[in-house]
Amino acid sequence: MANETLGGETEVAPGKTAVLDEAHIGDIQGALGTIRVSDVGARLSWRARLLTLAAIIGPGLIVMVGDNDAGGVATYSQAGQNYGTSLLWVLPLLIPVLVVNQEMVVRLGAVTGVGHARLIKERFGRFWGLFSVGDLFVLDFLTIVTEFIGVALALGYFGISEYVSVPIAAFCLVAMTATGSFRRWERFMLVFVVANFLVIPLLVLSHPEAQPVVHGLFVPGIAGGANSTSVLLIIAIVGTTVAPWQLFFQQSNIVDKRITPRWINYERADTVLGSFVTVVGALAIVVTCAFAFVGTRYYGNFTNAGGVAQGLAHELGHAAGTLYSVILLNASIIGAAAVTLGTSYAFGDFFGAHHSLHRNFFQAKAFYASFAGFVALAGAIVLIPGAPLGVITVAVQALAGVLLPSASVFLLLLCNDREVLGPWVNRPWLNALATFIIGVLLIMSLVLVATTVFPHINVPTLSLVLGGALLVGLVISGLLYAARRRRLPADQTAAVARAHKENWRMPPLTLLGRPEWSRGRLIAMWALRGYLVIAVVLLLVKAVQLGTG
Numbered sequence: 441m442a443n444e445t446l447g448g449e450t451e452v453a454p455g456k457t458a459v460l461d462e463a464h465i466g467d468i469q470g471a472l473g474t475i476r477v478s479d480v481g482a483r484l485s486w487r488a489r490l491l492t493l494a495a496i497i498g499p500g501l502i503v504m505v506g507d508n509d510a511g512g513v514a515t516y517s518q519a520g521q522n523y524g525t526s527l528l529w530v531l532p533l534l535i536p537v538l539v540v541n542q543e544m545v546v547r548l549g550a551v552t553g554v555g556h557a558r559l560i561k562e563r564f565g566r567f568w569g570l571f572s573v574g575d576l577f578v579l580d581f582l583t584i585v586t587e588f589i590g591v592a593l594a595l596g597y598f599g600i601s602e603y604v605s606v607p608i609a610a611f612c613l614v615a616m617t618a619t620g621s622f623r624r625w626e627r628f629m630l631v632f633v634v635a636n637f638l639v640i641p642l643l644v645l646s647h648p649e650a651q652p653v654v655h656g657l658f659v660p661g662i663a664g665g666a667n668s669t670s671v672l673l674i675i676a677i678v679g680t681t682v683a684p685w686q687l688f689f690q691q692s693n694i695v696d697k698r699i700t701p702r703w704i705n706y707e708r709a710d711t712v713l714g715s716f717v718t719v720v721g722a723l724a725i726v727v728t729c730a731f732a733f734v735g736t737r738y739y740g741n742f743t744n745a746g747g748v749a750q751g752l753a754h755e756l757g758h759a760a761g762t763l764y765s766v767i768l769l770n771a772s773i774i775g776a777a778a779v780t781l782g783t784s785y786a787f788g789d790f791f792g793a794h795h796s797l798h799r800n801f802f803q804a805k806a807f808y809a810s811f812a813g814f815v816a817l818a819g820a821i822v823l824i825p826g827a828p829l830g831v832i833t834v835a836v837q838a839l840a841g842v843l844l845p846s847a848s849v850f851l852l853l854l855c856n857d858r859e860v861l862g863p864w865v866n867r868p869w870l871n872a873l874a875t876f877i878i879g880v881l882l883i884m885s886l887v888l889v890a891t892t893v894f895p896h897i898n899v900p901t902l903s904l905v906l907g908g909a910l911l912v913g914l915v916i917s918g919l920l921y922a923a924r925r926r927r928l929p930a931d932q933t934a935a936v937a938r939a940h941k942e943n944w945r946m947p948p949l950t951l952l953g954r955p956e957w958s959r960g961r962l963i964a965m966w967a968l969r970g971y972l973v974i975a976v977v978l979l980l981v982k983a984v985q986l987g988t989g
Contacts, residue, residue, distance in 0.1 A: 457553050457945045457946065457947070457948070458552055458553050458554050458945070458946045458947060458948050458949050459553035459554070459695075460553075460554060460558070460792070461794055461795065461796055463696075463794070463796035463798040463799050463803075464553060464695050464696060464698060464796060464798075465477070465553075465698060466698055466798075467698065468495055468496065468697060468698050468699060468703070469621075469622055469623045469697075469698075469798075470494070470495040470496060470497065470498055470623065470626060470697065471497075471498055471623055471626040471627040471629075471630050472494040472495060472497060472498075472630075473491060473492075473494045473495030474495060475492065475495050475496075475703070477698070480702075492703070492706055493706050493709060493710070496697075496699060496703050496706040496707055496710060497706075497709075497710045497713075498626045498629070498630065498693075498697065498710065499690050499693040499694050499697060499699075499707065499710065499711075500542065500546075500690065500707060500708075500709075500710030500711030500712070500713065500714040500715075501630070501633050501710055501713060501714040501717065502626070502629045502630075502633065502693070502714075502774070502778055503542065503686050503689050503690040503693070503711075503714065503778060504538065504542075504686075504711070504714030504715050504717060504718040505632070505633045505636050505714060505717055505718060505721070505774060506629075506689075506774050506775050506777070506778030506779070507680065507681060507682075507683055507686060507718060507775070507778075508636065508680075508681075508718050508721045508722060508771055508775075509583070509586070509587055509590070509680070509771050509772065509774065509775020509776070509778075509779070510586050510587045510589060510590020510591070510593075510594075510745065510768060510771050510772040510775055510776075511583065511586040511587075511590075511680050511775070511836055512680040512681065512722065512771065512775070513590065513725060513745055513767065513768050513771045514586075514590070514744060514745040514748075514768075515673070515676045515677055515680045516677070516680075516722050516725040516726045516729075517725055517726075517729045517742065517745060517748045518673060518742040519673060519677060519726050519729075520725065520726040520727065520728065520729030520730040520732075520733070521729045521730075521733045521738060521739065521740070521741070521742045521748065521751075522663075522673075522739070522740050522741075522742050523662065523663045523664070523670070523673070523730075524652070524656070524663050524730045524734050524739075525652045525653055525655070525656030525726070525727060525730045526656055526661045526662055526663040527656070527662065527663075527673070527674065527677065527726065528653065528656030528657045528723065528726060528727070529656060529657055529658065529659065529660045529661070530674055530677050530678070531657075531677070531681075531719050531722050531723050531726070532657060532719065534677075534678065534681045534682060534719060535715050535716065535719055536873075536877075537678075537682050537877050538681070538682055538711075538715040538718065538719075539711065539712055539715050540870070540873055540874055540877060541682060541686070541687065541848060541851065541874075541877075542686065542687075542690055542711045542714075542715070543708055543711060544851055544852070544854075544855045544866070544870075544874070545686075545687050545690045545691045545694075545851065546690070546694060546704060546707045546708055546711055547704060547855065547861060547864045548691050548851075548854060548855065548860070548861070549690065549691040549692070549693075549694030549695050549699065550694055550699050550700055550701050550703065550704050550707065551701050551704075551860075551861055551862070551864045551944065551945060551946055552695075552860060552861070552945070552946040553695055553700075553945060553946065554695065554789070554946070554949065555688065555691055555692040555695060555785055555786065555788075555789035555795075556687055556688045556691040556692065556786070556789070556851075557569065557572070557573050557576070557688060557785075557786040557789035557790045558789035558790065558949075559854055559860065560572045560573070560850050560854070561573075561789075561790055562949045562952075563853075563854065563857060563860065563952075563954065563955060564850070564853075564955075565954070568850075568965075569790065571969065572846070572847070572850055573786055573790050575684070575843055575846065575847075576684060576685065576688060576783065576786055576847075577783060577786070577787075579683075579684060579685070579836070579839060579840060579843055580685050580779050580780070580782065580783040580814075581783070581814060581817070581818060582836045582839070583683070583685065583775070583779050583836055583840070584776055584779055584780055584783075584814055584815065584818035585818045585821050585822060585836070586836050587772045587773075587775045587776035587779065587818070588606050588609065588610070588772070588776065588818055588819045588821075588822040589744075589745075589772075589822055590745060590768050590769070590771060590772030590775070591605055591606055591609045591769060591772045591773070591776075591822075592605055592606055592822055593744060593745045593746035593749070593765075593768065594745070594746075594749075594765045594766070594768040594769035594772060595765075595769060596746055597746060597749045597750070597761060597762075597765040598765065602822065602823060603823060606819045606822055606823060607819065609772070609773065609776070609819070610815045610816060610819040612773070613773070613776055613777055613780065613815050614808075614811065614812050614815055616628045616777070617777065617780075617781060617797070617808070617811060618800070618801050618808045618811070618812075619797075619800075620797075620798070620799060620800030620801070620803075621797070621798070622696060622697060622796075622797040622798050625797050626697075628777075629774060629777065629778075632770055632773060632774035632777075633717075633774070635766075635767075635770040636717070636721055636767075636770065636771070636774075637721075638763055638766060638767050638770070639720075639721050639724035639725060639728075639767060640724065641763060642724065642725075642728050642760060642763045642764060642767065643724040643727060643728050645728075645756050645757070645759065645760045645763070646727065646728040646729075646731040646732050646756060646760070647731060648727050648728075648730075648731045649731070652730075653727055656730075657723075662674075666899035666900060666903075667891065667895070667899065668891030668895055671884070671887050671891050671899060672891075672979075674884065675842065675884050675885070677722075678844070678881070678884065679839065679840030679842070679844065680840065681718065681719070681722060682844060683840040683844065684840060684843055684844055684846075684847035685778075685779050685782045685783070685840075686782075687847055687851055688782045688783075688785060688786045689778055689779070689781065689782030689785065690711075692782065692785035692786070692789065692795070693781075693782075693785070694707060696785070696795075696796050696797055696798070700945070701864070701941065701942050701943070701944060701945070702942045702943070725767075728752075728764075729748060729752075732751070732752055732755045732756050732760070733751060733755065736751075736755055738751040738754075738755070745768050748764060749761045749764045749765045749768070752764050776815070776818075780811055780814050780815055781797075781811065783810070783811075783814055784807055784808075784810045784811040784814070787806070787807070787810045788804070788806065788807045788810075791806070793806040793807055794806070794807060795807040839976065839979055842885045842972065842975045842976060842979055843972065843976075844881050845878050845881045845882045845885065845968070845972075846968060846969075846972055848874070848877070848878045848881065849878060849965070849968065851874075852866070852871070852874050852875070852878065855870075855874075856871065857955060859946075859947075859952045859953065859955075860946055860952070861946070862944045862946070863940075863941050863944055864941070864944070868921070872914070872918065875914065875917070876910075876914060879910040879913070879914065880910070883903065883906045883907060883910060885975050886906055887899060887902060887903060887906070890902055
């Protein structure tokens with residue numbers, strides 16, 4: 441493939457790697473620094489390591505803070521307004537889930553040089569690729585709708601009509617993305633990341649007390665008891681903090697930033713930092729709303745984020761309402777930018793179109809047109825009068841929680857594919873932890889389904905029964921895995937891989953053999969697919985029930 445000039449820089453042709461777009465090979469041009477493609481020097485001093493981290497930092501922070509989007513702000517606000525500090529314990533449990541899922545994505549992006557959608561399509565076939573990407577497109581589109589709901593509510597606080605705010609926000613999103621410069625786009629995003637820290641002065645204005653916060657963090661409970669409504673909210677918290685779009689966005693963004701296996705540890709640090717920033721931001725919003733509204737007429741009466749802004753202004757003063765609205769606007773913009781870009785990356789991956797921020801509009805027309813199309817259609821839907829915006833927001837986050845196990849299963853399968861990751865495949869302990877996380881997510885989804893069908897079911901008892909079944913299943917699976925491992929010949933690749941790991945890249949996809957699924961795995965995947973259809977239908981039923989009172 442011939443070299444091509446992109447933005448004044450000569451790119452290196454992909455060669456014998458799986459990289460599909462020559463724009464994905466070249467210098468790392470981060471918001472805070474550059475690493476030349478020819479740079480192979482060791483980082484021996486802390487100064488050199490910090491400068492390298494500064495150049496790499498971006499995909500992890502952006503994907504994590506982007507997930508504290510408009511839906512996230514609204515969901516965390518509802519948790520604090522309706523349940524006080526009793527649901528805080530959910531948030532720290534999400535840090536290992538975030539880190540485990542996204543660390544696997546980091547390896548896939550850096551080692552393969554290919555986006556998540558393309559890998560699923562090529563390794564599991566077009567049907568499962570359509571299944572995965574189809575779910576993603578539907579969920580992402582609805583998520584983008586919630587971002588524009590956030591824009592309308594945030595600027596509505598200042599008296600600006602949604603017929604003005606939404607079109608302007610849509611134009612700005614397209615304008616800052618279609619610049620033809622990855623570095624310029626990333627600098628825009630990091631500005632929004634910094635603005636995320638406005639939650640700290642907002643928290644201070646609520647005058648929180650330490651004892652209820654500590655109790656809520658370390659003593660699980662649900663104010664008013666567990667029922668289908670509270671379970672729906674917990675799943676929404678999980679769904680808004682750990683969402684399927686993150687997998688597709690971060691993997692493709694790592695590829696687009698040109699991060700290779702040599703820099704994986706720096707991108708891991710970026711991801712871990714982002715997970716803590718996300719959870720701290722979520723905690724601040726829950727605590728703010730808890731202390732602002734408990735004991736007032738607003739407690740237990742969440743409507744939407746706009747109502748929260750008005751309530752905070754009434755209880756804590758106009759400064760609090762203003763800060764909250766700015767935070768909501770910021771969350772909406774960074775969320776819309778990241779989710780829409782992740783969807784456009786997947787579009788380009790799946791259909792084989794150029795999809796890089798290093799390219800300008802004329803070099804990647806389909807990529808930028810899909811971005812603009814998603815933004816325009818989602819913005820138009822928000823302008824339809826009379827929509828139950830609060831219910832739509834929470835329902836979308838819960839939908840993300842329901843679909844997350846499916847996305848995580850494909851992620852786990854890819855990270856155990858030696859032809860894809862070679863020496864970078866998952867270790868047994870990581871497989872065990874990831875399987876446990878997927879099991880817990882499925883349990884939460886099952887509880888939601890059960891409480892929707894049987895509203896008076898005993899949720900704690902059901903959770904204990906399902907949790908016991910999960911532990912038994914994990915123990916049996918572990919014993920079977922250990923027995924199978926003893927029968928296999930010793931793997932001699934690990935010792936060899938240590939010397940060459942940093943330079944190992946996945947070969948072109950056309951050279952890889954398609955993995956064969958056992959009958960049991962195929963049955964399990966179809967069962968998961970059928971269950972998800974049922975769960976989504978029942979989730980919609982619950983959302984309609986909430987919307988109609």
